[in-house]
Amino acid sequence: MQTKVRQKRWESPLAGYLFLSPWLLGFILLTLGPICMSLYYSFTDYSLLSAPNWVGLDNYSKIFTTDDTFPHTLKITILFVLLTVPLRLAFALLIAMMLNRPIRGIAYYRTMVYFPSLIGTSIAVSILWKNIFGRNGFVNDVLGFFGISGKSWIADPKYALGTLILMMVWQFGSSMIIFLAGLKQIPRDLYEAASVDGASKWRQFVRITLPMLSPIILFNAVQSLINSFQMFTQAFVVTNGGPVHSTYVYVMYLYQTAFTKFQMGYASALAWILLFLIGAFTAVLFATSRYWVFYETQGGKRG
């Protein structure tokens, strides 16, 4: 077998690279190249009008020492991520469990629950949200019905970020569908055996559902984490970063630095810090996963 492989080598090297070429070209020109350029720009002062001017670590040291906006926007973004991700996953899992029952009409419920996520990041939903949470919006009408006089949620620095979190949580659909697919793969007989042994529903959930679902929880957590770090459209349209910068999330700061102030070098440095941040958070998540993620193939041992 060994020698045979060595004689034949690859079956279709030329055809392989021909078929691969669109992606390979795209990867080199639109991903790898730009990554290197971005790293280079981050060490320069570059305004798009004149050639980049090497400034060494200036951008980074400015970001970490004199830039007041950076720690502020970082704090908001991390707060946003830490609140959004667990809430979104909790709702997604809860609703997925509800939808994972053999009753009639389940497809209709699933469609309705998924619907808000379908129109997801489109600007139309942000416009809707801006209206609903405005001073004369729908939320205050409902509160008024109960005798509570509401505020202008979007214009209040204390609540503006909360409305954005609520919006992201409302759109838990894709995580939910992934959970639903995962729940369907848990063998029924595990639950049957557990209930024969007299385990309560809660105990079944903690001892069977959660461990069996843990790889999918990890997957969803990573996905939501990466997405929430990059939240932009919602903050841009609903609150435009305000009031008093209370929803000025990281990517919005990056966007304005690059494309309103045209400080391309500084923005690139911000982008690399973002990449590092997302990487660090994901790494922490993966590091903790050995304590709570179970892989069936390893005989139920922790992965």
Add this chain to the structure above:
Amino acid sequence: MTATMKRLGLHGSMLAVSLIMMYPVFWWLGASLKTNAEMSSASLFPKKLNWSNFSEGWNAVPNYAFTHFYMNTFELVLGVLFTSIVSCSLVAFAFGRLDFPLRNVWFAIMLVTLMLPTQVTIVPQYVMFNELNWLNTYLPFYVPHILAGGVGGPFFIYLIVQFIRSIPKELDESAKIDGCSWFGIYWRIMLPLIKPALVTVGIYCFLWNWDDFFGQMLYLNTVDKYTMNLALKLFIDSQGSVPWGQLLAMSLLSVVPSVLVFFFAQKHFVEGIASGAVKG
């Protein structure tokens, strides 16, 4: 008896959840037919349906009707859709069936790019497209998709590769023995077989690119080239006091294509999301 009760309870709670989720959408439908004065009333639908929101909103942006923005968006999204399907299926065929040096390395790299935040590449890409004089054209959208990248590219390749791997190899082996070329195998055997995966890719590609506000805002800067998303943003920015009825009516129309796609292809849709996470 208790079983019936339990089932009723289930239906009740599920209905409640569905209604909570859908309530903002119902409100949206109602509000698009309200006058500005009625906007702050709590009732879902106005007494008199104010259809003029749609006709007036349609022409609210000076010099351009929303027909223009609709056509622009379709021009952009359909171009991206077609190029994505062609390029991603070609690349997926290479990863799924062909045997060439460094295949697994490239595949691993492609999976890593799935996770890469766009912000890291956006500045140099913008600089590049600017130097190529591609700003304010649709080329910054078409070209990345021709090269199997752009919004969702690596995810689409991954999706199709997974699908190709589930197809029995005997089919193309026999064609190979009959002297069929690699392109022939791709064209005559693989493409017809992976149609379901291509439908899924098409749906996502359509939805994601339709929604891609960030990219559109970055690269398009004259009203003539504007898409629905940008026209809505222009609408909300240009008016002193926002005519909410018209704005919500137009927003509603902007999501109609996505909703239609969703309802006509629901089955593929759900399978698509789930297969990315669970299978394989």
